[in-house]
Amino acid sequence: MENINSPVSPKLEDNISTIQARLGNSPDLVIRTYELINRTARVAAIYIAGITDRVMVDDYISHVMSFQALNDHARLAVTPEEVYSYIKENALSIGKEKLVTDINGLLEALLSGDTVILVNGVGGGISGSTCGGEARPVSEAATQVAIRGSKESFTETISTNIALVRKIIKNPDLWTETMKLGDVTHTDITIMYIRGIADEETIQAFKDKLQEIKVDMILESGYIEQIVEDNKYSPFPTMFNTERPDSVAGNLLDGRIAIFVDGTPFVLIAPTTFFMFFHTVEDYYQRYDISSLIRMLRFVCLVISMYGPAIFVAALNFHQEMIPTPLLINLASQREGVPFPAFVEAVLMEVTFEIIREAGVRMPSPIGQTVSIIGGLVLGTAAVQAGIVSPAMVIVVSLTGISSFATPAFNMALSIRMLRFIIMAIAAFMGLYGIAIFTIMLIAHLCSLRSLGVPYMTPIGPFVPGNLKDTFIRSPQSFTRLRKRLVNNSKRSSASPAGKRAAGRKSDER
Amino acid sequence: MNGKGLLRLIAIAVLVLPLGGCWNSRELNELAVVSGIGMDLVPETDEYRVTFQLVNPSSTSTSTSPGSGKPAVVVVSATDKTMFGALRRASKHVTRQLFFAHTQLIVLGEPLARDGINDIFDIFERSHELRLNSEILVARGSDAASVMKLLTPVESLPALGLVKKAQNTSSVWGENRPISVFDVIHGITGEGDLTINAVKINGDAEEGKKKSNLEGSETLTETVMSGLGVFRQGKLIYWMKDSEARGTEWLLNQIEETVLDIDADDKKESVAVNIIYSRTEVKTTIENGLPVFHVTIAEEGSVNETDSFVDLSKREDIMKLEQELEKKTRAEVMQAFHKGQQLESDIFNFGNELKRTNPQEWAALDGDWGRIFAEGKLDLKIKAYIRSTGMSLKPYIPEGK
Numbered sequence: 001m002e003n004i005n006s007p008v009s010p011k012l013e014d015n016i017s018t019i020q021a022r023l024g025n026s027p028d029l030v031i032r033t034y035e036l037i038n039r040t041a042r043v044a045a046i047y048i049a050g051i052t053d054r055v056m057v058d059d060y061i062s063h064v065m066s067f068q069a070l071n072d073h074a075r076l077a078v079t080p081e082e083v084y085s086y087i088k089e090n091a092l093s094i095g096k097e098k099l100v101t102d103i104n105g106l107l108e109a110l111l112s113g114d115t116v117i118l119v120n121g122v123g124g125g126i127s128g129s130t131c132g133g134e135a136r137p138v139s140e141a142a143t144q145v146a147i148r149g150s151k152e153s154f155t156e157t158i159s160t161n162i163a164l165v166r167k168i169i170k171n172p173d174l175w176t177e178t179m180k181l182g183d184v185t186h187t188d189i190t191i192m193y194i195r196g197i198a199d200e201e202t203i204q205a206f207k208d209k210l211q212e213i214k215v216d217m218i219l220e221s222g223y224i225e226q227i228v229e230d231n232k233y234s235p236f237p238t239m240f241n242t243e244r245p246d247s248v249a250g251n252l253l254d255g256r257i258a259i260f261v262d263g264t265p266f267v268l269i270a271p272t273t274f275f276m277f278f279h280t281v282e283d284y285y286q287r288y289d290i291s292s293l294i295r296m297l298r299f300v301c302l303v304i305s306m307y308g309p310a311i312f313v314a315a316l317n318f319h320q321e322m323i324p325t326p327l328l329i330n331l332a333s334q335r336e337g338v339p340f341p342a343f344v345e346a347v348l349m350e351v352t353f354e355i356i357r358e359a360g361v362r363m364p365s366p367i368g369q370t371v372s373i374i375g376g377l378v379l380g381t382a383a384v385q386a387g388i389v390s391p392a393m394v395i396v397v398s399l400t401g402i403s404s405f406a407t408p409a410f411n412m413a414l415s416i417r418m419l420r421f422i423i424m425a426i427a428a429f430m431g432l433y434g435i436a437i438f439t440i441m442l443i444a445h446l447c448s449l450r451s452l453g454v455p456y457m458t459p460i461g462p463f464v465p466g467n468l469k470d471t472f473i474r475s476p477q478s479f480t481r482l483r484k485r486l487v488n489n490s491k492r493s494s495a496s497p498a499g500k501r502a503a504g505r506k507s508d509e510r
Numbered sequence: 511m512n513g514k515g516l517l518r519l520i521a522i523a524v525l526v527l528p529l530g531g532c533w534n535s536r537e538l539n540e541l542a543v544v545s546g547i548g549m550d551l552v553p554e555t556d557e558y559r560v561t562f563q564l565v566n567p568s569s570t571s572t573s574t575s576p577g578s579g580k581p582a583v584v585v586v587s588a589t590d591k592t593m594f595g596a597l598r599r600a601s602k603h604v605t606r607q608l609f610f611a612h613t614q615l616i617v618l619g620e621p622l623a624r625d626g627i628n629d630i631f632d633i634f635e636r637s638h639e640l641r642l643n644s645e646i647l648v649a650r651g652s653d654a655a656s657v658m659k660l661l662t663p664v665e666s667l668p669a670l671g672l673v674k675k676a677q678n679t680s681s682v683w684g685e686n687r688p689i690s691v692f693d694v695i696h697g698i699t700g701e702g703d704l705t706i707n708a709v710k711i712n713g714d715a716e717e718g719k720k721k722s723n724l725e726g727s728e729t730l731t732e733t734v735m736s737g738l739g740v741f742r743q744g745k746l747i748y749w750m751k752d753s754e755a756r757g758t759e760w761l762l763n764q765i766e767e768t769v770l771d772i773d774a775d776d777k778k779e780s781v782a783v784n785i786i787y788s789r790t791e792v793k794t795t796i797e798n799g800l801p802v803f804h805v806t807i808a809e810e811g812s813v814n815e816t817d818s819f820v821d822l823s824k825r826e827d828i829m830k831l832e833q834e835l836e837k838k839t840r841a842e843v844m845q846a847f848h849k850g851q852q853l854e855s856d857i858f859n860f861g862n863e864l865k866r867t868n869p870q871e872w873a874a875l876d877g878d879w880g881r882i883f884a885e886g887k888l889d890l891k892i893k894a895y896i897r898s899t900g901m902s903l904k905p906y907i908p909e910g911k
Contacts, residue, residue: 233516317535320543321611321639325670328543328612332567335538342537429527431535437526441519 005104012042012120018103019046019110029110034065041083042120051113053132060115060128080121087117088126096129108186138164143410144244146282153243154265158188161260161267164245165192169252173197179210187218188262192248197255202271202452206257221261221268228270230450235418237411238451240272247281257452271454274446275471277412278302283474292473299472301406306416308400309346310427310435312393316342318431334390343428345389349397350421352379357401539567542606545583546669547644548654549630550619552589558622558630560596561587561655562608563615563669581721582666585659593633610639615669616646616691617709619653620746628698628744634691642692645673648739650710650749657709660718663729672733676707679735684768684785685755686735701861701872701879703742705758708749710736742855742880750849757846760807760839761858763790770811772834777818783811783835783896794864796871801886803860807843811835812898816905823903828896835894847888854880 009015016031023029026048033044045061064087088099100106101124106116113131138160141153154161162176173195180186189210193203209228218224225239226232242248243265248258251269259268269276278298283291315322316331323331338345356375360368376398383389400420407413419442426434449456459467469475548561562585569580586603590596600608616634618627634640649657658668665671680686686707697704711733717723718731737751738758750758759765765788771779787810795802813822813831821827850857861879865872875882 233513316538320536320538320541320609321641325545325612325614328538329565329567329667332538332541332543332565336568338539426527428535434527 005102007102008100008106008118008123008125010121010123012044012118015103015106015118015125016044016046019107022103022107023110032061036065036083041080043083043087044118044120045115046110046118047115047130048110048113051111051133052115052130053113056130056132057115060130064117080119084119084122084124084126087119098127100125100127111186112188135160141243144242144247144280144408146244146280146285148285149282150244150246152245154245154267156263156265158190158260158262161245161265162190162192165248165252165258168245168249169194174252177207181210181213181224182215182218184216185218189218189224190260192252192258192260193256194252197253198257199255202454203257206270206452218261220264221259221266224259224261225268230452231448234445234449235415236274236446236449236456237277237409237415238270238272238449238456240269240276240409241266241411242269243267244281250281250284251276271450271452272456273451273454273458274449274456275459277409278407279474280408288474288476292475295474296472298406298408301403302416305400305404305407305413306420307423307435308403309350309396309420310423311432312396313342313346313424314427314431314435317428331390331392334392337387338390339388341428342393343424345393346397346424347421349383349389349393350400350424353397353401354417536607536609540606541609542604543567543609544613545667546615546617546658546672547610547613548617548619548649548658549593549622550653550655551622551625553621557589557591558593558596559587559589559655560593560600561585561658562600562604563658563667564604564608565667581661583661583668585655587655593630594637610637611641613641613644613669614667614673616644617654617657617672618646618648618706619655620649620651621653623648623706623739623741623746626744627694627741627746631691631695631698635695640691642695643690645676646689646691646694646706647672647676647709648706648746650708650736650739652711652715656711656715656718657733660711660715660731660733661721661724662733663724672709675733675735676709680707680764681766682768684759684765685737685752687759687762687764697741698744700859701865701876702856702859702883703740703880705738705740705750705857708736708739710734740850740853740855740857742853747855748849748853750846753842754846754849757842757844758850758857760788760790760843761792761805761846763788763792765790765809769814770835770838772831772838774816774818774820774834775830780817781813781820781831781834782815783831784814785809785811786897787811792858792860792863794860794867796864796868796875797887801860801864801875801882802889803858803886804889804891805843806891806893807839808893808895809835809839810895810897812900813896814900816907819905819907819909821904821909822899828899832894832896835896836892839892839894840890843890843892844888851884851886854884856880856883860886 006018009018012033016033019031020029028049029046030049031044031046033042035042043064045057045064047057088097098109100109100116106125106127109116109127113129113133114127115130117126117128135157136155138152138155140151144153152164154164166174171194174192175195176190176192178188178190181189191203191207191210206228210224213224213227215223215227221241225237225241229238231238240251242251248267248269252258256269256271259270261268278295283295286294316335320328335342340348352375356372356379360371360375363371380394380398384391384394404413404417404420407416423435423438426438430437447455447457447461455462458464459471543565544562545565546563548563550559550561551557552559564584564586566580566582566584569582584604586600588596588600588603590599597608597610622630634642634644647657657672660668662668662671665674676686677688680688689705689707694704694706711718711731713729713731715731718729723729723731737749737755739746740748740750756765756768765785768785768788770783770785772781772783774780787808789808791806793804795804813820816822820831847858856879860883864875
């Protein structure tokens with residue numbers, strides 16, 4: 001194929017035809033040629049319409065071409081080389097400009113939204129960043145809503161996203177590093193951290209990991225998350241994602257790394273601990289007592305959404321003596337005439353619930369609500385009246401479903417949803433005994449997980465007593481500690497870096 | 511964990527899961543929940559007749575389908591030489607497996623109680639389903655089956671109703687105390703003798719089985735708590751009631767709350783004192799080879815009603831009432847104690863106390879404790895206080911009327 005990289009040819013026609021050939025004569029490729037200095041110098045401006053900012057392109061080109069008028073009086077340049085160096089030094093209206101010497105670099109610049117100026121007779125081009133095009137404006141967060149706090153959320157444009165965080169942390173130590181990943185998509189990836197707070201080793205290890213990635217495409221941050229994950233077979237997510245700049249800022253200040261991917265508003269955060277998924281930025285905005293209670297409520301909801309139906313099935317099938325007598329009689333009378341065993345009944349209801357939920361998510365939002373109302377109320381009531389399921393089961397399943405919405409992180413909620421079915425099946429086989437065994441296995445597994453070398457269960461295993469103030473509860477001190485670290489910018493004053501240090505970098509040894 | 515590890519985990523799970531094999535998985539609608547068990551002796555044999563009160567779930571009030579007018583319980587009986595035999599023999603009569611973990615009540619028939627109960631409780635200890643904390647009652651003047659068959663107003667489950675009745679009267683009236691199977695086994699294995707709450711059927715037992723019995727505002731046939739049955743060597747020998755029963759509870763430190771009517775100056779038993787706190791401490795000593803029981807009762811009460819004039823705003827009058835209260839309490843306690851001595855039956859737990867505090871001396875007294883107890887002395891100290899006079903001081907009745 002002709003995709004072989006070659007240097008930019010001194011002949012303009014050759015270059016133009018190469019570019020056209022490489023881009024398959026794409027109609028959005030715009031090539032404008034100008035003859036300058038009494039036709040002695042031929043200059044071409046090349047850009048791709050749609051991904052460039054029209055105003056900037058016009059400005060850039062007109063600025064470059066204004067050279068003609070100036071030159072007529074001053075005779076600044078005659079040869080193509082002189083024209084080239086004049087443009088290079090005077091293409092002032094553009095912030096970022098660089099020189100390209102080969103065709104691949106030229107194409108890359110074009111596809112990133114740059115405008116490239118070629119001069120006939122010179123084997124090189126000047127690329128000026130004119131990237132722009134249609135972008136969604138910064139709007140309110142759709143998935144991570146906070147009652148109190150910033151209403152901004154990330155967009156699909158990576159530069160906007162980085163700027164949103166910079167606006168919060170105005171500190172020279174907020175460093176970013178950019179790379180392009182995806183052999184086909186050439187997606188921009190930026191990692192961001194605060195130098196001095198984030199662990200250098202972790203950053204380096206993570207960068208190495210990113211550089212090793214060899215894939216065709218990165219379409220969303222989820223690709224990176226799944227490629228980088230230490231343990232691909234774990235049901236638990238080991239990276240946190242958010243579309244809130246304040247959440248990213250808070251995590252950066254905790255010594256974590258943020259990974260921005262162009263084209264998605266979801267920014268990855270690593271290293272991640274299990275308990276992070278149950279914290280929200282709003283915990284820090286509301287008063288600590290309320291935040292603490294709400295956090296504890298979330299953990300209660302975690303237990304309900306994981307174990308609710310399992311414990312119900314276990315108690316009903318194996319441990320009838322555990323249920324208080326009046327309740328047992330009540331349940332027995334409800335189950336009179338229900339044709340299925342409790343487990344089948346539970347699975348039936350849970351699956352129905354999942355169907356309703358999935359349908360509701362994919363539906364256009366006005367219809368989505370109708371689906372959940374019809375599904376939830378009508379189906380539930382009808383099933384009870386038809387005697388197919390017992391009312392108590394409907395209560396348990398709905399409570400479980402609602403509890404799973406109380407987990408702030410959607411990806412964690414999904415994991416728990418999945419585990420719920422496994423636990424339910426085990427409960428149907430072995431009762432509470434099975435639930436206990438599974439829980440032990442689950443906890444062992446959670447303790448074995450690491451996210452970028454940090455144990456997943458920090459601060460419970462390894463036990464970091466200081467961090468408990470900001471795990472199940474949000475003590476008033478956690479706030480002032482955060483302030484202190486920001487002011488003197490000292491290394492490791494609290495929170496997760498302590499756990500990180502204790503943990504070392506074991507993940508690399510595996 | 512890598513892919514291999516995951517495969518291993520799945521393999522382990524697949525192998526381990528069926529090991530449990532849901533061997534004891536039972537659906538709720540395959541169970542017949544037993545709410546009460548009645549135990550009787552079949553006359554002239556040594557077989558037990560065991561009566562089960564089974565909950566009928568479809569006719570309880572919570573059922574989604576309206577309760578079809580059937581009674582909430584079904585009663586079946588089975589006869590066998592052993593309790594467990596009878597339990598299993600009952601399967602001939604019921605469609606579902608009996609489930610005992612929610613048995614609230616055990617009733618012993620009077621003939622069985624008179625014959626002796628020492629040997630029937632083994633199954634309660636041994637079985638993982640039967641509970642040791644089920645209430646136990648002894649039927650006064652009837653067999654246990656008739657008590658089990660009786661329907662109760664208000665409560666849909668008769669057994670539960672009886673348990674609540676026993677607990678309710680124990681907590682506010684004090685002639686009974688909650689006695690569980692565990693307490694009875696404790697009493698049998700410990701020193702001395704035991705008492706069990708008695709229940710009596712008022713009215714026609716046959717009528718009480720029918721739902722029509724519950725249709726009037728007044729239930730013609732009903733069960734009434736009726737003091738205590740005194741057991742000596744595991745055999746029922748005497749029914750204690752009223753002040754005897756309450757005196758016994760007093761000596762056992764089981765008074766939670768009770769009411770004493772004490773004398774005022776001008777009218778007998780006209781001041782109702784609600785005892786809200788009572789503690790009994792027992793010390794035993796041996797003097798001249800005979801036991802002396804030093805009992806200290808501290809009680810506190812509040813005047814809840816006076817039907818004659820008592821000036822409750824005066825400290826002296828209150829102290830007079832306190833003396834009366836003490837006198838009344840002493841009379842009840844002494845009455846119970848003398849009855850116990852007369853029966854040569856130590857139902858007051860004195861034997862256990864003596865054995866615990868003075869094991870050497872006890873060794874000499876063991877063997878003939880009943881008689882020795884009967885010769886023992888009671889050294890009774892009572893401290894009675896009146897702490898409150900309710901929401902008013904002087905009664906509205908003028909003095910001297």
